[in-house]
Amino acid sequence: MSNYVIGIDLGGTKISTALSDFNGNVVSQSIIATDAHEGEAAVLGRIIKTVEDVIENGKVDVVQVKAIGIGSPGPLDAKTGIIITTPNLPFKNFDLVSPIREKFQIPVYLDNDANVAAIGEFMFGAAKGTENMVYFTVSTGVGGGAVLNGKIYRGNTSNALEIGHATVAPNGPRCNCGNIGCLEATSSGTAIGKRAKEALESKVETSLRKYKSVTSAEVFAEAAAGDEISKDIIDNALNYLGIGVANAISIFDPEMIIIGGGVSKAGEIVFDKVQEVVNKRCFKNMAEACKIVPAGLGTDAGVIGAVALAIMESK
């Protein structure tokens, strides 16, 4: 009987693989360096090695493993199992799914980080028990995933939930993608850091000047300490994040919005402002029906999400 799954969190620095039961209880885990510079074949070999390790250390037979889920940075094609390209991994238009499926003779599913995080939160994290939820990750970039009617929603080209590149400020700052006023250009950690640099290059008085180098962390810290310029930068970024979240509520009518990623770690100031904007911009009944909460999974979110992907897709 198949009563286990395997989740693989494929990252630029490490590969984390876990054997888990269907309740997300990890039986055995293997974490090794990615060593991406060694190339496609070597990294694939290391991935396969971690799978063999967790099966052996978990004292199970491979026939007891129902499926393998892999979370990877994108862009990738979840339907074909091909990693198109990614900055910190050696894979280019590489079919990662087939060799692993052929090796172990069990179904293998691949999806991008944001979708895997969404599935993890849906199955084992803050969104457990919901049917419709949207996950925002706000860190150096802004991404997302949505579980709709209990299934991850991928869209036509596997690129759904590019919420970081929806326009929230039609005349706002230029985004790296080329567009103007993307949520990523107004509200990512990178955007907050850019606004701080612009302030420092001007003549304004700000306590940010005491730092040698300024990222969003310093701006949050100085905002909390009362620096008006930092408060303005944070308030502006969170206002647009609030618009992005409000639009997701108007569009998806979800039970829950989860905000994860580095910027969300600033805590109350983020969630209070987002909720304020949502209350102003959404229909009252829809705003009240939707909880806006931080991610529930901790440092193992990636591998637990990959476990959840394997469970969801092999149902």
Added chain:
Amino acid sequence: MSNYVIGIDLGGTKISTALSDFNGNVVSQSIIATDAHEGEAAVLGRIIKTVEDVIENGKVDVVQVKAIGIGSPGPLDAKTGIIITTPNLPFKNFDLVSPIREKFQIPVYLDNDANVAAIGEFMFGAAKGTENMVYFTVSTGVGGGAVLNGKIYRGNTSNALEIGHATVAPNGPRCNCGNIGCLEATSSGTAIGKRAKEALESKVETSLRKYKSVTSAEVFAEAAAGDEISKDIIDNALNYLGIGVANAISIFDPEMIIIGGGVSKAGEIVFDKVQEVVNKRCFKNMAEACKIVPAGLGTDAGVIGAVALAIMESK
């Protein structure tokens, strides 16, 4: 064997009911006045009468009818079959589904106009053959519906796809809903008319002054005739419609966006501008993978959509 369904398009002025096969071929149809002033019981009775008529005139037995679909103005709760309230119908918190189901002993499904239009286009209209599509209706208001993975997506409180009340202009005009810069406040026919009135109340020179009363139709006409003020108003409204559509592409990654409703009837000028904005604001691969087209169903769209609802939900 059940090889027919019945669709009911419930409107403020008329009730249109059709008996159809599973390919959307109408066998018999009954159209009668709603006479909403006669109250709940009378209108319910008239709805039931149309169902009896199409069964009789179609020369089928009621056991050959698999399901009944009803499209109605909202707000309503598709899950419970209750019409909450609607300006032009007598129903208030009225369970419309149960009495019809009890009368005919077949499943009955209720949904709002925009969702029914989306399902109709998906099954028998411009989006036939797609798996993921988003429908925009742009007329006095702006609404929408989405078919995702082949099923209508309703969300948690049956209010999904309130795309008319997603924010596209954070500092834009006030919307009737209370929010600022909703798509409905920038791009509906009503919004275009309002911008024209504001222009007429100012000192600008515009050929719109020749009309006694100005709606979006006159603004489109004068824009086509070269009036600069009208061209500005239309371009501004369509720019924000383009942002709304671009955001829907970034979020849903659909195969198709359909734009229906009165404003879409202006034709090429609408679709050209929306496509231009999408090309500027979306990832190239996602923009190229998504067709943006006018609605394919004509005057019978409401009743054909209700037929499609019955087919989709009874599958």
